[in-house]
Amino acid sequence: xIPVEYELILSLALFCIGLYGILVRxxxxxxxxxxxxILNAAILNFVAFSSYIPPSGDPAGQVFALLAxxxxxxxxxxxxxxxxALFETHGTVELDKIRLLRW
Amino acid sequence: xxxxxxxxxxxxxxxxxxxxxxxxxxxRLPEGGAYVVVGSFATSLVxxxxxxxxxxxxxxxxxxxxxxxxGFTWIPGNPATVTEEGKIEIRxxxxxxxxxxxxxxxxxxxxxxxxxxxxxxxxxxxPRYYAEIALFVAGMLGTVSADNFLQLLIFWEIMGxxxxxxxxxxYHKPExxxxxxxxxxxxxxxxxxxxxxxxxxxxxxxTFRFEEIAAEIPVLWxxxxxxxxxxxxPLLLFGGAVGKSAQFPLHAWLPDAMEGPTTVSAxxxxxxxxxxxxxxxxxxxxxxxxxxxxGGILVAAVPWTAILVVAIIGGFTAVFAGSMALASYDxxxxxxxxxxxxxxxxxxxxxAGAYLMASEAAAGSPEVNTVxxxxxxxxxxxxxxxxxxxxxxxxxxxxAVHTNDMREMGGLGAHMPWTSRTMLMGALALSGIIPFSGxxxxxxxxxxxxxTGAANPLFYLLWLAGxxxxxxxxxxxxxxxLMTFHGEYRGHGxxxxxxxxxxSVLLVLSAFTLASGFIAFVTNGFGNFVFYExxxxxxxxxxxxxxxxxxxxxxxxLSLALAFAGLGLAWxxxxxxxxxxxxxxxxxxRAFLHSMLLHRYWIDxxxxxxxxxxxxxxxMATDRFDRNVVDGIVNALGRGTVVTAALADRFDRKVIDxxxxxxxxxxxxxxxALRTRQTxxxxxxxxxxxxxxAVILALAFILGFLxxxxxxx
Numbered sequence: 001x002i003p004v005e006y007e008l009i010l011s012l013a014l015f016c017i018g019l020y021g022i023l024v025r026x027x028x029x030x031x032x033x034x035x036x037x038i039l040n041a042a043i044l045n046f047v048a049f050s051s052y053i054p055p056s057g058d059p060a061g062q063v064f065a066l067l068a069x070x071x072x073x074x075x076x077x078x079x080x081x082x083x084x085a086l087f088e089t090h091g092t093v094e095l096d097k098i099r100l101l102r103w
Numbered sequence: 104x105x106x107x108x109x110x111x112x113x114x115x116x117x118x119x120x121x122x123x124x125x126x127x128x129x130x131r132l133p134e135g136g137a138y139v140v141v142g143s144f145a146t147s148l149v150x151x152x153x154x155x156x157x158x159x160x161x162x163x164x165x166x167x168x169x170x171x172x173x174g175f176t177w178i179p180g181n182p183a184t185v186t187e188e189g190k191i192e193i194r195x196x197x198x199x200x201x202x203x204x205x206x207x208x209x210x211x212x213x214x215x216x217x218x219x220x221x222x223x224x225x226x227x228x229x230p231r232y233y234a235e236i237a238l239f240v241a242g243m244l245g246t247v248s249a250d251n252f253l254q255l256l257i258f259w260e261i262m263g264x265x266x267x268x269x270x271x272x273x274y275h276k277p278e279x280x281x282x283x284x285x286x287x288x289x290x291x292x293x294x295x296x297x298x299x300x301x302x303x304x305x306x307x308x309x310t311f312r313f314e315e316i317a318a319e320i321p322v323l324w325x326x327x328x329x330x331x332x333x334x335x336x337p338l339l340l341f342g343g344a345v346g347k348s349a350q351f352p353l354h355a356w357l358p359d360a361m362e363g364p365t366t367v368s369a370x371x372x373x374x375x376x377x378x379x380x381x382x383x384x385x386x387x388x389x390x391x392x393x394x395x396x397x398g399g400i401l402v403a404a405v406p407w408t409a410i411l412v413v414a415i416i417g418g419f420t421a422v423f424a425g426s427m428a429l430a431s432y433d434x435x436x437x438x439x440x441x442x443x444x445x446x447x448x449x450x451x452x453x454x455a456g457a458y459l460m461a462s463e464a465a466a467g468s469p470e471v472n473t474v475x476x477x478x479x480x481x482x483x484x485x486x487x488x489x490x491x492x493x494x495x496x497x498x499x500x501x502x503a504v505h506t507n508d509m510r511e512m513g514g515l516g517a518h519m520p521w522t523s524r525t526m527l528m529g530a531l532a533l534s535g536i537i538p539f540s541g542x543x544x545x546x547x548x549x550x551x552x553x554x555t556g557a558a559n560p561l562f563y564l565l566w567l568a569g570x571x572x573x574x575x576x577x578x579x580x581x582x583x584x585l586m587t588f589h590g591e592y593r594g595h596g597x598x599x600x601x602x603x604x605x606x607s608v609l610l611v612l613s614a615f616t617l618a619s620g621f622i623a624f625v626t627n628g629f630g631n632f633v634f635y636e637x638x639x640x641x642x643x644x645x646x647x648x649x650x651x652x653x654x655x656x657x658x659x660x661l662s663l664a665l666a667f668a669g670l671g672l673a674w675x676x677x678x679x680x681x682x683x684x685x686x687x688x689x690x691x692x693r694a695f696l697h698s699m700l701l702h703r704y705w706i707d708x709x710x711x712x713x714x715x716x717x718x719x720x721x722x723m724a725t726d727r728f729d730r731n732v733v734d735g736i737v738n739a740l741g742r743g744t745v746v747t748a749a750l751a752d753r754f755d756r757k758v759i760d761x762x763x764x765x766x767x768x769x770x771x772x773x774x775x776a777l778r779t780r781q782t783x784x785x786x787x788x789x790x791x792x793x794x795x796x797a798v799i800l801a802l803a804f805i806l807g808f809l810x811x812x813x814x815x816x
Contacts, residue, residue: 022789031786095785102783 007048014041028086028093032079039072105157108172111195114150114205115244115258117143118212122237129230137220140233144213144240151205151244158202169198171250171314189309194250196313200480204247204382207484211374211491212240214608218495219366221605222502226364232272236370239265243375247382251311252301255386259297259347259379263290266371270363282359289356293346297383300339307332317389321396324404334406337390340383341413348380348446351420355707357443358427361435361507365498368435373442373490381449381483384413388476391457392464400464400471410461411561414454418552418565421447423704425575429582430700433507434497437583438490441533444572445486451569452479452548455555455562462558475555478547481629485540488619489532492612496526499605500587503598509586511595516588518598523588525609530584532616534577535666540620542666544629545573546659553658573662577669585677 014037021034043065050061083093090098105111121143125136132139161168172195180190197205216236223229242265245258271283305311307327308319320328344350349357349372357377361368371377391410395401421444428440456475463472499522504512516523532539535546549569556563592598600606623629676682687693702708 019793023786023793026786099783102781 004052011041011044105170114147115241117146118237118241126234135229136233140237141216147209151209155202155206195248196250201248215370218608221602235268253311269367270360279362282362286356286360290346293343296339297343320393337409340387344380344384348377358439369491369494374487402465405461410457417447417450418568421572422568425572428579449479455552459555475551477629482544485544489529489616492529499601512587513590514592519600521606525613528613530580534580543620574665574669577666581670581673
């Protein structure tokens with residue numbers, strides 16, 4: 001059985017990659033992908049703790065994981081729709097070009 | 104009972120309606136509404152005659168009749184009491200006196216209004232003139248038919264207003280405007296006294312009605328009606344009469360009032376308004392000679408002082424005003440002074456009559472001697488006729504020569520035969536030449552005054568004043584007539600006789616001037632005609648003839664002789680010119696006397712000086728006080744306030760505004776700095792969030808976890 005620490009480290013790594021993507025990359029689609037990565041890191045945590053909780057694990061974590069995946073799919077659809085609309089109005093999805101909400 | 108009593112309201116109602124009608128649409132009516140006004144006066148006259156006839160038929164001659172015609176309740180009284188105490192009603196009183204006065208006033212007003220058609224024909228503002236005349240006559244008719252003192256005062260004041268308006272008819276002339284003001288203000292002094300008298304009456308009797316007051320006096324005598332009040336009330340009422348009838352010292356307004364049209368002078372200052380004072384004094388006989396509850400006179404309550412004041416003012420003003428007429432060159436002023444003087448005769452007659460009546464009662468005589476009262480009212484009637492005639496004739500002259508100055512007249516008798524002859528009749532009546540009306544009544548008054556001298560020697564002195572006035576009256580009247588109609592014409596125009604509408608009025612009036620003296624014979628003594636209680640059958644001239652009273656006949660002869668002497672002197676000086684008129688001014692003393700008369704004893708100057716020096720001086724003193732003291736305080740306060748305000752302003756600007764401004768400035772500055780942080784870049788915000796979470800986690804680690812891990816087990 002894989003020790004839970006490994007899974008948490010993997011999850012942490014995924015989170016950091018996602019965070020880096022959000023903070024640094026300018027393309028909205030890549031930012032969305034990074035958000036998906038962070039989400040997956042969180043889901044991985046759910047699954048990891050689901051099997052780790054003594055004495056023999058708790059299936060509730062896995063149920064949450066499935067729910068979160070479904071939500072993530074929806075969220076990705078909404079996000080992509082927003083980007084489409086953005087592209088139609090501004091002709092770009094570069095985040096540093098889109099600065100409507102500023103002073 | 105009177106039949107058709109409600110018609111009495113039309114006597115004063117019809118001039119009132121004419122006033123409204125002419126006042127509103129007078130411009131569109133022919134002659135500015137003159138015919139409407141004449142018609143309304145004629146209506147009043149007809150109704151007044153109807154009531155006079157009823158009063159006479161019901162025994163007014165030799166008896167007393169009094170009818171109170173109900174009108175409406177003005178102020179309701181106390182409903183808890185049977186008599187509704189304190190109720191004030193508007194009613195009309197028709198008795199011997201008021202029925203006679205109503206006929207007299209409406210008749211003369213009618214004649215004067217007819218005369219006005221000719222006299223005012225070429226004037227501007229005729230509707231105004233006729234409307235004011237109508238209101239004035241309504242006021243006079245209301246005054247003589249008032250049932251109580253309050254109502255009398257109301258109409259009395261309406262007359263005062265109209266006299267102001269009519270004297271100032273030519274308001275664009277400064278003299279007329281100031282004469283109107285003077286008349287209004289001087290009579291106001293009297294009116295204030297009258298009002299005060301009325302208030303005192305209300306306080307004592309709780310009623311204004313003549314009848315109720317007469318009945319209350321014996322009841323309240325000794326309790327709330329004290330001897331002091333008994334003297335005070337008639338004196339205050341007489342104060343009103345002095346103002347209205349232009350007696351000394353309130354005489355100053357009447358000569359100036361000649362600035363109005365001559366018809367106004369005839370109407371207001373001879374025939375009607377100035378008679379209201381006499382009428383009021385006649386009405387206040389209720390107080391002068393109070394009637395006891397069982398008939399007879401309540402001797403204890405007779406205010407001897409007040410009676411003496413009435414008589415003395417009358418006697419003094421007669422000489423005083425008569426002498427001023429001697430030197431005047433203004434034809435209307437001569438008549439004005441003679442009006443004052445003749446009114447004084449009436450007051451003298453009323454005063455002497457009241458004194459005689461009371462003293463005879465005090466001596467135990469059961470009969471009420473009303474001879475003075477009736478003589479005064481007799482003179483009132485006669486004077487109304489002949490003075491209206493004289494004024495209207497003077498108006499006719501002025502109409503022809505366009506001046507008031509007798510020095511620019513003369514010889515008009517040839518040009519104006521009718522005016523000249525009718526005015527001669529008036530002059531004879533005024534001088535008291537038998538058989539013209541003035542003779543009878545004036546002689547009656549003098550006889551009463553002489554008779555009263557037996558009770559109080561002071562009246563001999565007043566009689567002397569009266570007899571001196573008779574001489575002066577004859578002199579100045581014929582001086583006026585001769586200067587106007589006799590000799591050579593000294594003016595520059597082309598005088599012509601006045602139109603028929605004017606001369607016919609003069610003819611009617613001269614007929615009455617001749618005839619009115621005989622009314623006393625028709626009614627077997629004028630006292631039978633007008634006295635309100637206990638008639639008396641005294642006849643002028645006839646009574647002393649029948650009684651064979653040598654003294655009275657001698658007195659009559661004396662006054663007649665003096666009148667003829669005055670007439671003769673005027674003839675010698677102004678017609679024959681055997682004594683030149685300059686004789687009167689030759690020596691310094693005579694010149695001084697002449698100038699004193701010409702300047703009306705400097706009384707008007709004194710009043711003016713009082714106005715301009717004393718009042719204005721007081722005004723200037725108060726002005727100085729105002730400027731220096733009051734203004735000083737106000738200015739100091741103002742300056743103090745300004746300084747305080749400046750300080751407060753500085754504090755406001757520096758401290759409060761500074762604080763507010765610096766707060767807002769800092770807010771702006773910091774927000775300017777801060778707003779650059781809002782970049783609109785999602786990733787910038789994300790950075791902030793991430794760093795913030797990192798900091799919080801680091802803090803939580805340092806503060807929470809680390810000490811537990813390091814320090815404590």
